[in-house]
Amino acid sequence: MMATMAFAQFDTPEVMLNASTRNAPIYEYREYQPPARADVSSTEARRLIEGRQPSTVATPLPIQHQIASQLDRTIATLNQYANSPAGGNSSPARQALVFLCSLPSYLPAPKAAESDSGMVTLFWDTDQFYADVEFRGDERLSLFSRSRVDGANQDEALDDYPIGDAVGEWLNTHLGPLFPRLHSKAA
């Protein structure tokens, strides 16, 4: 039973801050419910996309950095790129954020990188696969993937695909097969 319990305030920084402002007990046990990743990412990312200030302002604590998920770190990185002088409403980083929000929950969160030309890339790299999705700020993406199953490389590339169309079955086709174990578990 203990394995299913967790400190509620560690679910998200917002939960912890709300608990503090309401004078709620600092440590409150409750049945652990994994955060709904799609909801967290979309709420957070949409707030960043729309440029609104967060409802609660606080200086991040070191421990929050340590426990931040890969998704949190990627969103923070993209937000940093989006707020750079080259950023804007149509910046590659903001379009990458929109794409990130559309990812199915069974996919691990990608890392983000930025090239010298301002192109933003989301990428995954494990023993079995490598995949990256590039954003140049023109509402289109380019995808490259390499499957390394059984020691043989199988590469795929797709250029200038509308970001808005890269949802649903498209994601299953181009990224889903790269995570067969997780994918079948989620299905």
Added chain:
Amino acid sequence: MTDCQAFFEQLDRDCAASDTAKIRGQRLREMGEGRLQRLLDWENQAASRYSPGPVESKEAIRKALFNDRDVVDGCLHRNAFLSLDDLGLSADRTEKTTADATRKRFENLASSKRRSLYGYVDLDVTFLRAQTTKHDDKIPNVRAIGVYDTATADNGAHAEAFLIVEFSNTRPKKSVQADLLDKYKSQIKAYAAV
């Protein structure tokens, strides 16, 4: 002055005169008939008046790696090899300079680019020159990367690697970059903080 030197010096002048640095790789690949053989021959000629000599295949070239561009959370990214296609993959010949001098240059580069320096990777010139167009079944299978001694007045050890073929589409080009990624992802070195 050889044709090779004249070409690279003209390229430097053109790039300095306008914001067309990206065309460097493209200019190499647009030299018309006999281009590929010429580019292969040029590997055996000095490409710069400041060069100590052509880059030999037994050498290694050290490439700077920057955080959030080439390396993210300790993971090498394909971005590290993007410049093969356009600007030219810039590196230092390890046998022609010292590790300290290279680090100093990399730190200056990081400052000028407003990047955070992660460290470096040593690329085996033999491996670079062994890359072919095998990923592109629409063109003949030939060498894909050339390495040249593009020394500068400030850095006699400077070298550059370029894609020397025009692929039929982006996938094989990215496959070559992914081959380099797979080869070197476990060989990146981080600089210790000073």
